[in-house]
Amino acid sequence: MEIKNSKELKKYNRYIILNQIIERQPISRTELAEILNVSHTTISQLVKELIEEDLVVESYTKSTGGRPPKILSFKGYNKYIITLSFKETVISLAIFDLNFKLLHAEKINVKDNELTGLIEVIGDVLERLILEKKIKKKQILAMGISVPGIYKDNQDLIISSTAPYLNGQSLMKKIKNKVDFCPVFIQNDANIAVHYEWNYMLKKRYDNLIFIYIGDGIGSGIIIGNKLYSGSHGNAGELGHMQVKSTGKRCICGGTGCLEMLSSIKAIENEFKEKVYFTIDEIIKGYLSGEEKCKRVIDRAVKYFARALSSMVSFFDPEIIILGDFHNLYRGKIKDKLEEEMKKSHIFCVEDRPELILRNDRGDYQFSALYIYVFEHWKKEI
Known part of the structure; x- marks a missing residue:
């Protein structure tokens, strides 16, 4: 990552601190400072922000004598990522919490080749699930979408897709008309899978x-x-x-x-x-x-x-x-x-x-791959 100014440096430090807390939790401020070679002042300042944003919680460990040390953990159980995997005949939808726990998965059959109607169905399913799971929209931090074919993000255009209803479509624009409460990430399904293999499986x-x-x-x-x-x-x-x-x-x-x-x-x-x-x-x-x-x-x-x-x-x-x-x-x-x-x-x-x-293409492979892709991008953007 190329860091051009102090604002980008702070964002990068937030990312690496949060990442270390997630990977090594529970962990103390002192341990973070030693691992990252970052000053205690910087650690304390950014940890304070992460706690205020309800992303990190602090608790005491059992004391063996003297003042008990404080430890940090990631608070991911009440925040969510939604994934949508588009295929020719079916759209698979899943909800994860940020502890990588799959809370719900279901399939939406593609009965015609008209994307606008499918987006309406997806919106209705999401509204139903938000009510059923008692989730507030502000708790949904991101949505990830995988598509077969090439997605040109600078043009918001899908081409060369095996799903005919996606070809020539501006998927981001159509999705954002329904999902305006969180950032949306769209990527080709094979790119998502290779990122998952490299980052998580391997x-x-x-x-x-x-x-x-x-x-x-x-x-x-x-x-x-x-x-x-x-x-x-x-x-x-x-x-x-x-x-x-x-x-x-x-x-x-x-x-x-x-x-x-x-x-x-x-x-x-x-x-x-x-x-x-x-x-x-x-x-x-x-x-x-x-x-x-x-x-x-x-x-x-x-x-x-x-x-x-x-x-x-x-x-x-x-x-x-x-x-x-x-x-x-x-x-x-x-x-x-x-x-x-x-x-x-x-x-x-x-x-x-x-x-x-x-x-092996187990049933939740694409869900998991998409979750990891979105989670990694979300951490870098917060």
């Missing part, structure tokens, strides 16, 4: 990593030098639109031969729609049992995916790649197949190949 042990999500579309989030990399125009990570074949079906981006049209869940399912409809679960079951067409379709999808993955490795040289969503249904076979295919690609040293991790 505890910042890796400087460079990639998270790849395969669902109806294919996207990736990239961390380079411990920072989220989104490119000059916010378009980085759109792995699904990498051309891996000279010809093919027309993609939503306008191109042909895109990875998304060959290796996504929707692309695999579409291979079976001409005769009998199969879900991805049924196709994978057929693959595991050796059914010929399932094997042919899956093996082809893996071949093209491995080709794109090898290019990503050559471009970014990551330490680790996390594969999210439906990969876990292969029971590890997809990982073996990918590693086998990647061995055919040119990587200068075998030991430089990144580690591949399969991440």
Whole structure:
């Protein structure tokens, strides 16, 4: 963080003090001063502000003789973050308190492709939950929204989304018409996932990593030098639109031969729609049992995916790649197949190949990832 003036220095000191209290609670002022190498005067002044803002509480520890020392803890149980995860057919809503406790989760089915109507439904659900949970709007400190596709925050515009009702929409403007009581953060779903993996799941042990999500579309989030990399125009990570074949079906981006049209869940399912409809679960079951067409379709999808993955490795040289969503249904076979295919690609040293991790997509993954993303940004803005 570049600090240009005393105001920014104070804001930065507030952030690091609050962060240390959250991570090391309960903790004393003296311990904070020693860990952060900040003066006791600065610690006391900023802690006083955090207590007045009801973010930190002070209590006494048991005394072993003499005056009992005071300790500081974060007060997160009566403050909330709302998360919204947009997908093609469903919008998932959750409420967390600031102690990372999931208080409520529910799904809103997308019955038509009209965003304004969906925003009205979201607003109604929020009003109902605020009443049911006896939450005051001033206790909701932020809302986080994940979207499939590219979100250009300088234009408030979503493009290249697998959710048709989001394409070309100004989501921030529409949401703020309903949610005007807290700051709102919007980010691409794969970027949120890679931030979660780097910051929370992997505890910042890796400087460079990639998270790849395969669902109806294919996207990736990239961390380079411990920072989220989104490119000059916010378009980085759109792995699904990498051309891996000279010809093919027309993609939503306008191109042909895109990875998304060959290796996504929707692309695999579409291979079976001409005769009998199969879900991805049924196709994978057929693959595991050796059914010929399932094997042919899956093996082809893996071949093209491995080709794109090898290019990503050559471009970014990551330490680790996390594969999210439906990969876990292969029971590890997809990982073996990918590693086998990647061995055919040119990587200068075998030991430089990144580690591949399969991440089980448990039901609250995107909720948790979005909460962590928003919580980290909120701490820096207070």
